[in-house]
Structure formats: C-alpha cells, structure tokens
Amino acid sequence: MPTVTYRCARVAGAGADLALLDDTERLRARRRADPASFVTAHALLRRLVGDHLCRDPREVRFARRCRTCGSDRHGKPVLADLPRPPHLSLSYDGQWALAALCEEAEIGVDIEGIAATSWDAFDRVLLADLERPALAGLDGAQLTRARAILLCRKEAILKATGHGFSVEPVEVIVSAPEDSPELREWRSPRRGPAAIRVVDLTLGLSTHVAALAVLTDAPVRAEPG
Template sequence: MSSVVIRATPVVDDARLLDLLDDGERERADRRRDPNPFVTAHALLRRLVADETGADPRAIEFEKRCATCGTDKHGKPHVVGHRDLFVSVSYGERAAVAAVTRLGEVGVDVEDFASTDFDGFPSVTLDASEQGYFADLTGNDLLAARATTWARKEAILKATGHGLVVDPSEVLVSAPDVPAELLEWKAKEHPPGPTQVRDVSMPWPDHRAAVAVLTDRELDLDVHTA
C-alpha cells in the first residue's frame, strides 16, 4: 500500500450504510441528533480497511485505547487482528475523511471554515508565537488559515491518541501558508517523537484537512474523493 491512503466523501443520508456498521456503532449513531455524519464516516472507514485487508467491511472489528487513561471505552480506533495497520477517521456536518497506513499511528482531521468562525479561536487554539500568522488576514482568508491550523493540530493530537486532553495551543505548527510541520510540543504529556504532518487537498473550497503520522519517514499520500 502507499504510505498513507486517504478517502474523503460528502456526508450522505443513506440507510444502506447502516448495514456496514456493528451494533455498537449503530447505537452511537442513534444517540445523535443528526446521525448521518457519524454513519457516513464509519462506513467510509470500514470500506477503506476492507480494501486494504480484503476483509468483509461488516466483519471488521475495532477496539479503542485511550493514550491518557488506558481505558477501552474511548480513544483512537485500532483494527482487531491487524496490529500493523493504523487508522483514523474525522467528520463534520458535510464531509468525512478516513486514513489508513502501516507506517505508524495516524491521525486525520477535516475542518470547515464555519467551525473556526468564533472570536475566541486565538485563545483556544494558538500559542502566542503563532498569533502573528493571522494578523493581516480577514474574511475567508482568515477562516481558511484557521481551518488549516486547526486541522494540523487535531491530526497530530489524534495520531498521539491524546485528543483534546492536550491543549491545542501547546502543539505548535508551521504557519498556514507554508508546508505543514510540528514545530514544538509544549504539553506536559510525553512528546510523540518523530512526526510527519501533511496538508490534504479537499474538493470542497470551504474545507481544510491534514494528516499526521508518528514516523520519521516521508509521507506518500494516496488521496481519493468519492
């Protein structure tokens, strides 16, 4: 397989996708006001893993492990029976993205501009040294830069397994107009070691995405959009 295989798809309302999910996933979907993003994303992940392993997507089992507390009740997903296969999934109201690789723990994230359009974004997300990146930006340029930065940070935190247990402002990344890179890890949690980060091109102009892999090898992205 290529270094990292990534699939992206718009969120759809398709009851047939429920047939791909297991009972636990269907229960989680039922608890949501709008189940379509969750269902679309998890069906996408199952199909991606099936393509890489040859398994029936309905037969694939996932387990979760939390890097912070060690529980199996939440945390990043792992494919049962495939210890060398690493996966990640992300979704918003209108788009879903999934990634699979054998290089190391992976995190993928997709963000739409609207999710970053709030006054407190700098204080919630940015280190003081990063705030200058956005000083001269307005309108969609500002939202695009924010979405790029947020997707990079979220992808890194998904790859490490910490999620938002780690403050995003303590994960410093490169300016949004230059290639993605993890510059500094300020969190008290153990740093992740070699980490590769790449921006992922999306077909939707108001979305940005990124992928991170805990490896020192260069990433070769194989991106497909449904």
C-alpha cells in the same frame, strides 16, 4: 517510506451505509444529535479497511483505545483480531468525513469546515502566541481558512499521538498556514512525539481543509484510495 491511504465522503447517512455498521456503532449512532455524520464516517472507515484487507466491510471488527486512561469505550479506532493491524484515523463534521489507514506508522487525520472557525475567541483559545502573527492582517474568508489550516494540523498531530484534547491545542505549535506543515514546538508536560511528519491533504473542497500527521521521521506518501 510510510504510505497513507485516505478517502473522504459527503455525509449522507444512507441506508447502504447503516447496513455496514455493527450493533455497537448503530447504538452509538442513535445516541448522536447528528446520526447521519456518524453513520457516513464509520461506513467510510469500514469500506477503506475492507478494501485494504480484501474483506467484506461488515466483517471488519473495530475496537477503541484511549491512550490517556486505557479505556476501550472511547479513543482512537483500532482493528481487533489482527496480529499486526494497520493504523487508522477518522474525522468528520456535519458535511464531510475523512478516513485514513497506514501499515507502517501511527497516524492522525482531521477535517475542518472553514466557516466553523469564524468565532471571535478562536485565536485566544486555540492558538499560541507564536502562531498569531501569521494571521495578522487577514480577515473574512482568508482568516477563517488560515485558522482552519492551523487547527487541522494541531488536531491531526494530537490524533496521531493519541492524546486528543487531553493536550490543549494551544500547547501544540504548528507552522504558519502558508508554510510547509510541521510541528514547531510541543509545550505540553505530557510526552510529545519523538518524530512526526505533517501533511496538508488536498481534498478539492472549497468549504473544508484537512491534514494528516504520521509518527515517523521519514517522508510520507499520502494517496487517495
């Protein structure tokens, strides 16, 4: 059974977090409109990996890998220098960061602020025809929460496969918000996952929801750690 360890942190961007980052991460942080969220997220990932490998988080070496173009300048975070590195995923917004690690299979995580889904065209831009009926009759906080759950599942899937938004979220059909999370249909011409499990993560936040996807056909254990 693949086991995923995940951890979340409130964005602070504190000096202790900045001290963990390497030169490349500091440069990337300085280029961000919101450096604090980047700093918190990447320090969180370093601590998670450092604890898992019993290493000083400052000594962990990351690389990036884009599945679409092969570039090492963007894409999924990967660990350099290890023969069989654990799989990683990272997500953050201006308030919260979420990082996850799994030895057995590729993973993707996503965290979404519920309020961020309140824009009018959300359903038309991000949801497929099959997904929209599940939101009928919802409004206010119920609607934004339901939208955030759907978007989280889609993004977690697209991060697990490594496609990111090079596949349109509208081409990834997920189960209704109140149903058990799963990928229902893959409509992109790009090759979809042979097997995938989706899990809604319970972070205990009233403002955010989160999801995890794992490229496996086996049941998944997700543990805060």
